[in-house]
Amino acid sequence: MLDETAKGVFTIAATPFLPDGALDLDSVDRMVDFYAERGATGLTILGIMGEAGKLTASESIAIIKRVTARTKLPIVVGVSAPGFAAMGALADEAMSAGAAGVMVAPTGGLRSDDQITGYYHNAAKTLGDVPFVLQDFPLVTGVQIPTKVILQIVADCPTCVMLKHEDWPGLDKITALRAASDAGARRISILCGNGGLFLPEEMLRGADGAMTGFAFPEMMAGVVAAMEVGDTERARDLFDAYLPLVRYESQPGLGLAIRKHILAKRGAIAHATVRAPGPKLNAATLAEIDGLLARQERRLAGLG
Numbered sequence: 001m002l003d004e005t006a007k008g009v010f011t012i013a014a015t016p017f018l019p020d021g022a023l024d025l026d027s028v029d030r031m032v033d034f035y036a037e038r039g040a041t042g043l044t045i046l047g048i049m050g051e052a053g054k055l056t057a058s059e060s061i062a063i064i065k066r067v068t069a070r071t072k073l074p075i076v077v078g079v080s081a082p083g084f085a086a087m088g089a090l091a092d093e094a095m096s097a098g099a100a101g102v103m104v105a106p107t108g109g110l111r112s113d114d115q116i117t118g119y120y121h122n123a124a125k126t127l128g129d130v131p132f133v134l135q136d137f138p139l140v141t142g143v144q145i146p147t148k149v150i151l152q153i154v155a156d157c158p159t160c161v162m163l164k165h166e167d168w169p170g171l172d173k174i175t176a177l178r179a180a181s182d183a184g185a186r187r188i189s190i191l192c193g194n195g196g197l198f199l200p201e202e203m204l205r206g207a208d209g210a211m212t213g214f215a216f217p218e219m220m221a222g223v224v225a226a227m228e229v230g231d232t233e234r235a236r237d238l239f240d241a242y243l244p245l246v247r248y249e250s251q252p253g254l255g256l257a258i259r260k261h262i263l264a265k266r267g268a269i270a271h272a273t274v275r276a277p278g279p280k281l282n283a284a285t286l287a288e289i290d291g292l293l294a295r296q297e298r299r300l301a302g303l304g
Helices: 025-037 057-070 084-097 113-127 147-156 171-182 199-205 217-228 232-249 255-265 283-303
Strands: 008-012 042-045 075-078 101-104 132-136 160-165 189-192
Touching (some): 008 217, 025 057, 057 075, 057 084, 084 101, 084 113, 101 160, 113 132, 147 160, 147 171, 160 171, 171 189, 199 232, 217 232, 255 283
Parallel strands (some): 008 042, 042 075, 160 189
């Protein structure tokens, strides 16, 4: 079961599709192996990158069962939904299949502190004893969750064991949360998203690792490992070597298509299909990606 000690790299997994948009379950197997072989300590499925909103309920369950059957890594399943009944049903399916926990983003329209706190109280009640990750991603959800509200949810909901931190700018939020736990508040795991753009700084502020989908999970695993032994310079050198690709993948609107294209080129999935509605990469973009990947090989050869 997921708990407050979780750390490392929980890669946000893509959902592979065939060219016609159908699920590609064979690619699920190779993708899970790919992530594990490159240092992932856990996987998060059915998140925003996993195109969860484009899946039917039966497809979501099929993905959960396929991933949990393939690996012993702890699996976090995104169960965010407009209503609590759907959230609870998917969480039950996930935990029955062997997931370690679930992830819940706030529903759109929450504005006041009391509304956000009340929402997570109800989510925790719906989930029962299932451990959950609080996803703080205001750039997508439109919900701003202040530090004091996170601390209140953590205090009120013992099953909230992790924060997926994707506020931007948000480094000061990590510092404030860790200062609060140093002063006696319950300490939970903090794993960070946003494509890994700020991973070295997030680790230095007190994060426990990454939960994001950058197509080179070995970079994130290497940065976290170096930080854990105090080798900050090694961590920064490794991060810097991948920064052009991190930056390129972070383009709003195109990021998922770019990431899936790179995953396909790396052999993690058979096809780069983004299920409709979704963007398609043009020839100029594909040429830029190829150039970045070629330069990446040269940088890594120099890094040693």
